[in-house]
Amino acid sequence: MDTLAYLDPRTGRIWPLETPRWCGDAQEPLLLTDLPGLTPEGIDRGTRSLWRYRAALPPLDGAPISMGEGCTPLVPRQLGGATALLKCEWFMPTGSFKDRGASVMLSLLRAQGIRAVLEDSSGNGGAAIAAYAAAGGMRAKIMVPASTSPAKTVQSRASGAEIELVPGSRQDCADAAMREAAKIFYASHNWHPFFLQGTKTLAYELWEDLGFRAPDNVIVPCGAGSNVLGCGIGFSELLRAGQIDRIPRIFAAQPANCAPIAREFLDLDAVAPQPTIAEGTAIAQPIRSRECIGVLRLSQGGAVMLSEAEIGQACLDLARSGVYVEPTCAQAAAAFAKLLAAGTINAGETTVVVLTGTGLKSTQRVAELLGVAL
Numbered sequence: 553m554d555t556l557a558y559l560d561p562r563t564g565r566i567w568p569l570e571t572p573r574w575c576g577d578a579q580e581p582l583l584l585t586d587l588p589g590l591t592p593e594g595i596d597r598g599t600r601s602l603w604r605y606r607a608a609l610p611p612l613d614g615a616p617i618s619m620g621e622g623c624t625p626l627v628p629r630q631l632g633g634a635t636a637l638l639k640c641e642w643f644m645p646t647g648s649f650k651d652r653g654a655s656v657m658l659s660l661l662r663a664q665g666i667r668a669v670l671e672d673s674s675g676n677g678g679a680a681i682a683a684y685a686a687a688g689g690m691r692a693k694i695m696v697p698a699s700t701s702p703a704k705t706v707q708s709r710a711s712g713a714e715i716e717l718v719p720g721s722r723q724d725c726a727d728a729a730m731r732e733a734a735k736i737f738y739a740s741h742n743w744h745p746f747f748l749q750g751t752k753t754l755a756y757e758l759w760e761d762l763g764f765r766a767p768d769n770v771i772v773p774c775g776a777g778s779n780v781l782g783c784g785i786g787f788s789e790l791l792r793a794g795q796i797d798r799i800p801r802i803f804a805a806q807p808a809n810c811a812p813i814a815r816e817f818l819d820l821d822a823v824a825p826q827p828t829i830a831e832g833t834a835i836a837q838p839i840r841s842r843e844c845i846g847v848l849r850l851s852q853g854g855a856v857m858l859s860e861a862e863i864g865q866a867c868l869d870l871a872r873s874g875v876y877v878e879p880t881c882a883q884a885a886a887a888f889a890k891l892l893a894a895g896t897i898n899a900g901e902t903t904v905v906v907l908t909g910t911g912l913k914s915t916q917r918v919a920e921l922l923g924v925a926l
Contacts, residue, residue: 556610558582561843572664574738581839582745589793590756592764602652602753608789609656609749616659617688621651622753626761629873632889634899642877642910649908650680653741653778656750658684661739669739672729674700675832676909677741682713693736697725742776742839748785751778755786758904766796768901771884773908774804774813775833777844784847801853805887807863810834814855817845829917830863832880832909856887864921876911
């Protein structure tokens with residue numbers, strides 16, 4: 553196998569993995585060079601976490617930072633007149649899928665000697681980085697917009713992270729974090745390619761869940777695209793390893809109020825972003841949009857834009873079937889119904905709907921949907 557390295561997928565330039573970095577020399581977003589994938593014999597079946605797929609991850613010296621992330625339920629539910637398989641990713645220590653990326657990224661960075669990390673996120677990403685840094689004996693600083701509700705940072709604060717409030721917009725916060733990266737290592741869930749090595753384990757887990765075969769379709773809520781890219785990476789590795797015959801069709805669900813990836817994929821004019829109930833996917837300038845669109849095209853999947861009403865109704869419909877998730881990920885269920893109605897997918901196919909975060913993270917939003925005052 554060729555030596556694993558950081559890769560700029562747009563130019564082909566590589567950098568050695570041994571030197572910690574979060575971007576290219578000119579702030580290019582990076583991936584890793586290809587890994588060979590895994591066979592069923594390579595799974596560590598005695599490990600009840602995503603680290604059962606350790607043989608498919610970049611080499612790690614020592615024990616990982618793990619709290620049992622991964623191994624989430626796959627639950628059949630009737631949606632829009634057909635059965636979908638709900639991948640319940642909120643069954644993780646901090647309540648969202650971001651634990652996959654945080655566990656792998658911080659484990660690898662700690663092994664490289666990084667002891668303090670910087671993140672910019674007011675939501676699930678910040679909570680995951682704060683928790684896994686605490687579990688790994690690392691220091692975390694989380695930068696958030698000054699307008700962020702104090703309730704959204706309680707989880708990160710409770711883990712011992714330093715919270716810095718940044719005046720201005722979400723983009724102002726991201727820009728400030730990039731400047732701060734000169735002082736503390738920028739372990740961004742949006743930027744660092746190690747994070748995607750964690751999210752790719754979703755593909756391996758679905759493959760194992762389904763008796764070592766791929767589903768026909770995977771629908772994911774999409775903001776910066778870490779689950780789109782993770783599924784693309786993971787299923788591509790399984791294809792190279794001869795474990796599946798094709799990559800499943802991957803569909804990105806985005807709120808119509810902020811859908812830059814979907815609009816580009818569907819060849820629609822760009823519009824200014826508007827507030828959305830699906831706030832976890834409200835990423836106006838995703839740094840890897842080109843790579844995300846590449847995965848959608850390679851897999852022969854697509855993109856779906858959802859109205860605020862469709863997202864809200866899907867959230868309530870799921871809750872009334874016992875599945876309490878945040879509106880951000882309920883849009884994947886709404887997308888399933890739209891794709892089914894359009895004939896893009898059919899009821900006889902195996903379709904996975906990825907639900908990424910617990911409804912407990914969005915009490916205020918769900919209360920608004922219910923018309924309940926808090």
